[in-house]
Amino acid sequence: MITNIHFIVNPVAGCGKNSLSEDFLNGYFEAENFQVVVKESAYAKNAIQLAKQSVAEKADIIVACGGDGTINEVASSCVHTEVVLGIIPMGSGNGLASNLKIPRDISKALAIIKAKAFIEIDTGMINNELFFSNTGIGFDAFVISNFEKKPTRKLFGYVRSVITSLRKYKCEEDIEISYLSTTRTVCPFLLFVSNSNEMGYKMSLTPKASLQDGLLDVLIVPKLSFFRMMIFAFLFFLKKHHWLKGVEEICTPSIAMKNVKGANFMIQKDGEAVVLKENTIEIKLLHKALKVIIA
Numbered sequence: 017m018i019t020n021i022h023f024i025v026n027p028v029a030g031c032g033k034n035s036l037s038e039d040f041l042n043g044y045f046e047a048e049n050f051q052v053v054v055k056e057s058a059y060a061k062n063a064i065q066l067a068k069q070s071v072a073e074k075a076d077i078i079v080a081c082g083g084d085g086t087i088n089e090v091a092s093s094c095v096h097t098e099v100v101l102g103i104i105p106m107g108s109g110n111g112l113a114s115n116l117k118i119p120r121d122i123s124k125a126l127a128i129i130k131a132k133a134f135i136e137i138d139t140g141m142i143n144n145e146l147f148f149s150n151t152g153i154g155f156d157a158f159v160i161s162n163f164e165k166k167p168t169r170k171l172f173g174y175v176r177s178v179i180t181s182l183r184k185y186k187c188e189e190d191i192e193i194s195y196l197s198t199t200r201t202v203c204p205f206l207l208f209v210s211n212s213n214e215m216g217y218k219m220s221l222t223p224k225a226s227l228q229d230g231l232l233d234v235l236i237v238p239k240l241s242f243f244r245m246m247i248f249a250f251l252f253f254l255k256k257h258h259w260l261k262g263v264e265e266i267c268t269p270s271i272a273m274k275n276v277k278g279a280n281f282m283i284q285k286d287g288e289a290v291v292l293k294e295n296t297i298e299i300k301l302l303h304k305a306l307k308v309i310i311a
């Protein structure tokens with residue numbers, strides 16, 4: 017039986033020089049067994065539409081060629097379908113691909129896709145939007161919104177955004193959070209919610225997270241003095257930031273948040289900044305809702 021594989025390429029992800037041709041791919045996927053289609057996203061969010069078309073065109077595998085943003089757009093159309101998601105990491109951070117141990121080397125990533133071994137992973141949902149890697153409010157959303165204003169989507173641009181954001185970010189929003197059977201108010205510097213154990217660039221705020229356990233890993237970092245911030249940053253590079261007093265880790269199937277002053281939330285979702293129209297958030301998991309090819 018012929019396997020119908022559609023590749024959706026984000027030409028501007030990562031270094032911004034991505035292209036894959038059908039001729040090139042036909043060298044890997046022999047015509048007796050595979051039918052290859054290549055599509056290129058022409059603008060932001062176009063991959064959602066392209067992936068929806070591919071599902072309608074009865075693709076068996078849809079391969080997201082880009083970073084976490086592209087994966088988010090393509091995978092959103094594959095959730096709760098029989099379509100299997102493949103990934104060729106072409107982004108800057110590539111957090112989800114790294115969690116799934118998919119190499120950046122295109123030949124190796126293609127060999128993994130050809131082997132077609134897949135697992136079912138959880139999918140996060142924040143209000144009506146899906147995420148696959150992580151979401152968050154507070155400092156990380158602020159960093160991402162600054163990062164998106166920079167011309168380059170590389171690590172250097174990200175580091176510059178972190179430095180600018182450290183100077184500008186004010187931690188003053190009281191947030192009521194409800195999870196398990198607890199409700200309380202926090203004023204977080206960072207409230208990070210993750211499905212995956214990697215954020216990208218091999219860094220992690222939630223190194224114990226699993227894509228299949230039905231649980232969200234939540235990290236709450238309180239307002240920190242400059243000195244404690246430096247300790248946090250040092251421990252973060254050692255993936256031991258939970259050692260810092262006041263930093264909390266929570267595992268929960270869902271969490272709700274409400275801005276006490278009634279302001280709407282700005283979030284980041286798989287590395288893209290989004291301003292919500294709501295001052296309340298509900299985050300939950302759709303357990304094992306996405307089939308994804310793994311190494």
Ligand SMILES: Nc1ncnc2c1ncn2[C@@H]1O[C@H](COP(=O)(O)OP(=O)(O)OP(=O)(O)O)[C@@H](O)[C@H]1O
Pocket residue numbers: 026027028029030031057058059060061062082083084085086087089106107108109110111169216286287288
């Ligand atoms: N042709 C295009 N022109 C402009 N933007 C595009 C185009 N195609 C896709 N995009 C947008 O590019 C953005 C960045 O993509 P993506 O997240 O995959 O790359 P990245 O940011 O380099 O990687 P990562 O998220 O892993 O760090 C996404 O928001 C996507 O909607």
